[in-house]
Amino acid sequence: xxxxxxxxxxxxxxxxxxxxxxxxxxxxxxxxxxxxxxxxxxxxxxxxxxxxxxxxxxxxxxxxxxxxxxxxxxxxxxxxxxxxxxxxxxxxxxxxxxxxxxxxxxxxxxxxxxxxxxxxxxxxxxxxxxxxxxxxxxxxxxxxxxxxxxxxxxxxxxxxxxxxxxxxxxxxxxxxxxxxxxxxxxxxxxxxxxxxxxxxxxxxxxxxxxxxxxxxxxxxxxxxxxxxxxxxxxxxxxxxxxxxxxxxxxxxxxxxxxxxxxxxxxxxxxxxxxxxxxxxxxxxxxxxxxxxxxxxxxxxxxxxxxxxxxxxxxxxxxxxxxxxxxxxxxxxxxxxx
Amino acid sequence: xxxxxxxxxxxxxxxxxxxxxxxxxxxxxxxxxxxxxxxxxxxxxxxxxxxxxxxxxxxxxxxxxxxxxxxxxxxxxxxxxxxxxxxxxxxxxxxxxxxxxxxxxxxxxxxxxxxxxxxxxxxxxxxxxxxxxxxxxxxxxxxxxxxxxxxxxxxxxxxxxxxxxxxxxxxxxxxxxxxxxxxxxxxxxxxxxxxxxxxxxxxxxxxxxxxxxxxxxxxxxxxxxxxxxxxxxxxxxxxxxxxxxxxxxxxxxxxxxxxxxxxxxxxxxxxxxxxxxxxxxxxxxxxxxxxxxxxxxxxxxxxxxxxxxxxxxxxxxxxxxxxxxxxxxxxxxxxxxxxxxxxxxxxxxxxxxxxxxxxxxxxxxxxxxxxxxxxxxxxxxxxxxxxx
Ligand SMILES: Cc1cc2nc3c(=O)[nH]c(=O)nc-3n(C[C@H](O)[C@H](O)[C@H](O)COP(=O)(O)OP(=O)(O)OC[C@H]3O[C@@H](n4cnc5c(N)ncnc54)[C@H](O)[C@@H]3O)c2cc1C
Numbered sequence: 001x002x003x004x005x006x007x008x009x010x011x012x013x014x015x016x017x018x019x020x021x022x023x024x025x026x027x028x029x030x031x032x033x034x035x036x037x038x039x040x041x042x043x044x045x046x047x048x049x050x051x052x053x054x055x056x057x058x059x060x061x062x063x064x065x066x067x068x069x070x071x072x073x074x075x076x077x078x079x080x081x082x083x084x085x086x087x088x089x090x091x092x093x094x095x096x097x098x099x100x101x102x103x104x105x106x107x108x109x110x111x112x113x114x115x116x117x118x119x120x121x122x123x124x125x126x127x128x129x130x131x132x133x134x135x136x137x138x139x140x141x142x143x144x145x146x147x148x149x150x151x152x153x154x155x156x157x158x159x160x161x162x163x164x165x166x167x168x169x170x171x172x173x174x175x176x177x178x179x180x181x182x183x184x185x186x187x188x189x190x191x192x193x194x195x196x197x198x199x200x201x202x203x204x205x206x207x208x209x210x211x212x213x214x215x216x217x218x219x220x221x222x223x224x225x226x227x228x229x230x231x232x233x234x235x236x237x238x239x240x241x242x243x244x245x246x247x248x249x250x251x252x253x254x255x256x257x258x259x260x261x262x263x264x265x266x267x268x269x270x271x272x273x274x275x276x277x278x279x280x281x282x283x284x285x286x287x288x289x290x291x292x293x294x295x296x297x298x299x300x301x302x303x304x305x306x307x308x309x310x311x312x313x314x315x316x317x318x319x320x321x322x323x324x325x326x327x328x329x330x331x332x333x334x335x336x337x
Numbered sequence: 338x339x340x341x342x343x344x345x346x347x348x349x350x351x352x353x354x355x356x357x358x359x360x361x362x363x364x365x366x367x368x369x370x371x372x373x374x375x376x377x378x379x380x381x382x383x384x385x386x387x388x389x390x391x392x393x394x395x396x397x398x399x400x401x402x403x404x405x406x407x408x409x410x411x412x413x414x415x416x417x418x419x420x421x422x423x424x425x426x427x428x429x430x431x432x433x434x435x436x437x438x439x440x441x442x443x444x445x446x447x448x449x450x451x452x453x454x455x456x457x458x459x460x461x462x463x464x465x466x467x468x469x470x471x472x473x474x475x476x477x478x479x480x481x482x483x484x485x486x487x488x489x490x491x492x493x494x495x496x497x498x499x500x501x502x503x504x505x506x507x508x509x510x511x512x513x514x515x516x517x518x519x520x521x522x523x524x525x526x527x528x529x530x531x532x533x534x535x536x537x538x539x540x541x542x543x544x545x546x547x548x549x550x551x552x553x554x555x556x557x558x559x560x561x562x563x564x565x566x567x568x569x570x571x572x573x574x575x576x577x578x579x580x581x582x583x584x585x586x587x588x589x590x591x592x593x594x595x596x597x598x599x600x601x602x603x604x605x606x607x608x609x610x611x612x613x614x615x616x617x618x619x620x621x622x623x624x625x626x627x628x629x630x631x632x633x634x635x636x637x638x639x640x641x642x643x644x645x646x647x648x649x650x651x652x653x654x655x656x657x658x659x660x661x662x663x664x665x666x667x668x669x670x671x672x673x674x675x676x677x678x679x680x681x682x683x684x685x686x687x688x689x690x691x692x693x694x695x696x697x698x699x700x701x702x703x704x705x706x707x708x709x710x711x712x713x714x715x716x717x718x719x720x721x722x723x724x725x
Contacts, residue, residue: 001405002339003634009338067338211719226722228708231715238714239651246630247623250340257341268623317616324615327622328594331610 003246009071016075019048024081026298032082035157036166037135042083046111051088055096060109066256070197070249077201080305084116084132086194091115091140094187098179104149113137117187119313125173131312133168134158141172142184150175163308189266193255195309196248196269199277203241206302210234210284230287237280244276267323274310281306340633346405353413366418370679372542373498375423384453389424393432404639408632415584423456423495429575430457430503434522434559437568441556442522446501458499460490460546468709471514471566475548477506477521486551493546496532499525509563518565521557539695576704577649583632585660585700590621592689593667608670617666624659631655647718654710657700664694
């Protein structure tokens with residue numbers, strides 16, 4: 001049992017804290033709005049090997065574990081870095097698992113072509129508001145009993161949205177079948193667990209903004225962090241954050257080591273971490289007072305992403321329903337996929 | 338990171354489960370309806386296996402089973418609804434004595450606490466001091482080789498069945514409040530002690546205890562004279578580490594699932610098919626997994642020799658606050674049937690959810706209130722300015 005980062009994981013974290021700290025400062029995040037993608041940053045990230053790091057070395061990846069990738073994703077989330085790391089990494093791992101042809105697989109592992117997963121199944125050949133859909137050249141999706149891949153030029157931009165995410169509709173007609181649908185669940189679980197970790201990173205940074213602000217803002221002649229109402233809100237935020245951190249990394253560990261409860265933990269971790277990120281950003285923004293609502297202050301950037309990331313998967317209510325089906329059996333014989 | 342337990346701890350978990358299946362009976366659980374959360378036969382059987390000494394560090398003369406095994410024991414006991422308050426308190430008292438007690442206490446009292454033949458209880462809170470525990474006024478005055486104790490304690494839970502109370506007293510009223518405190522272990526059959534019951538809104542009973550010229554010799558002192566605050570910190574450390582409270586919710590959730598599956602509503606539907614009910618059940622189960630993360634983390638830190646601090650407060654805060662919410666949700670789920678108490682033969686599962694709902698308010702109060710936990714987290718962990 002090791003509930004803290006190992007020395008190796010700490011080394012990974014430090015490297016990427018340095019990378020994102022230098023290359024994805026908050027001005028870069030702002031500069032990438034509203035499209036939510038910075039291609040220069042992606043190119044630099046590719047140079048670190050992160051996009052394909054969790055693909056086996058024999059296939060040209062970095063040979064890292066899902067746990068190592070999660071450490072990077074944690075830092076990525078805390079910087080709101082405008083590059084589609086999670087979707088791409090999940091797609092790369094899925095392509096590798098499916099033994100996809102080299103001309104499809106290799107450029108994705110290398111990061112030369114951005115890939116993504118259509119988290120919600122396409123309808124009549126069209127996938128709606130795909131995460132990273134505005135920038136991905138390769139879109140993977142589940143269609144009936146198959147997993148398909150569609151290679152096509154991305155639109156570059158998509159509709160404006162709360163979190164300034166690179167969402168876009170994608171036409172998947174003519175996509176190539178690359179594997180059986182039963183492998184899809186694992187990819188979604190990986191997305192859930194990694195995004196749970198990303199929410200934890202986001203929440204940690206947002207809590208830091210709140211703590212820093214209330215330690216310096218003076219009202220009634222004292223730092224507002226002296227007031228118990230403020231303290232207690234942040235203490236609750238900190239407690240949930242710690243709980244989310246432990247659950248999210250436990251879910252990643254469970255997937256990484258093939259535990260039987262991995263799917264359950266991944267779903268739970270995502271819901272709890274997303275709720276935590278929303279709670280933490282709500283408290284931090286609140287304790288900024290009016291400035292929290294101002295475009296100029298960074299907390300709003302975190303608040304809007306905390307509102308958005310989970311919804312890329314669909315209605316949270318359906319996620320609870322899915323977990324409940326596995327836990328209690330389907331309702332009245334109906335089953336939610 | 339690695340959240341797996343070593344094989345010997347997994348084996349120990351299996352052993353605990355087997356033990357509970359054999360020894361923990363419904364009668365034992367129901368016997369707590371007299372207000373005392375203690376099952377003597379279970380306590381004795383656990384002592385016989387060395388499980389009371391298990392959580393006590395080896396270097397202090399305990400079983401040295403390690404923090405991971407302790408958390409597993411705690412988890413299984415709580416999931417099974419075992420009445421273990423007296424056990425948990427006695428282990429904490431033994432641990433305090435091993436860390437700060439005299440040779441006399443270590444050799445005469447500790448073995449009895451750990452072999453199950455004696456029970457301890459906590460005497461910190463007073464009528465006028467609770468959260469501000471260092472404001473205790475119960476006086477201890479030296480008289481030759483003896484100490485004379487006068488005062489009153491409130492909420493001395495288990496005193497009516499315990500053999501010893503670990504008592505926080507004031508030995509110097511003229512210095513800052515944290516600096517004039519001294520601890521004693523007082524045998525509860527010492528002349529001058531009176532124990533009066535304090536009934537509560539739930540099944541549990543507590544006590545008010547009164548000390549009228551109670552005389553004990555210096556060998557019953559615990560820690561330095563006027564060094565009581567150091568002992569208090571040890572006491573709180575062990576209370577948060579050993580005494581459990583990380584898994585209050587599972588028995589309530591189990592009962593709610595059972596109700597949801599078996600109850601038929603007037604329209605013929607079952608609650609288990611209702612999406613709003615399913616979402617609440619899932620939320621509660623997610624909270625339990627969060628508690629598991631906290632519990633395992635705290636244990637893993639202790640096992641690595643990293644003394645946890647704020648983690649204990651976070652665990653207690655989260656687990657107890659969510660537990661209150663779960664009790665509320667699931668009593669509501671049962672509608673008017675949820676109101677029936679254990680006195681009623683046809684109350685669902687013996688009125689379990691009702692009993693938990695009544696019990697739940699105390700969990701965010703005793704052992705340090707939620708507000709005190711939040712203060713500790715905000716000031717100790719987030720570094721926000723102190724108000725006091
Ligand atoms: C059933 C039961 C069993 C117990 N068993 C024991 C036992 O065995 N031994 C023992 O010694 N004690 C025991 N206690 C006592 C328990 O530890 C205290 O009740 C608890 O510490 C709170 O103290 P208090 O009740 O005096 O409340 P107070 O300290 O008066 O608090 C009242 C309210 O004010 C809030 N408050 C107080 N100070 C602050 C602050 N600084 N910031 C913000 N809010 C604050 C509290 O959070 C609380 O909401 C027991 C209590 C109960 C109810």
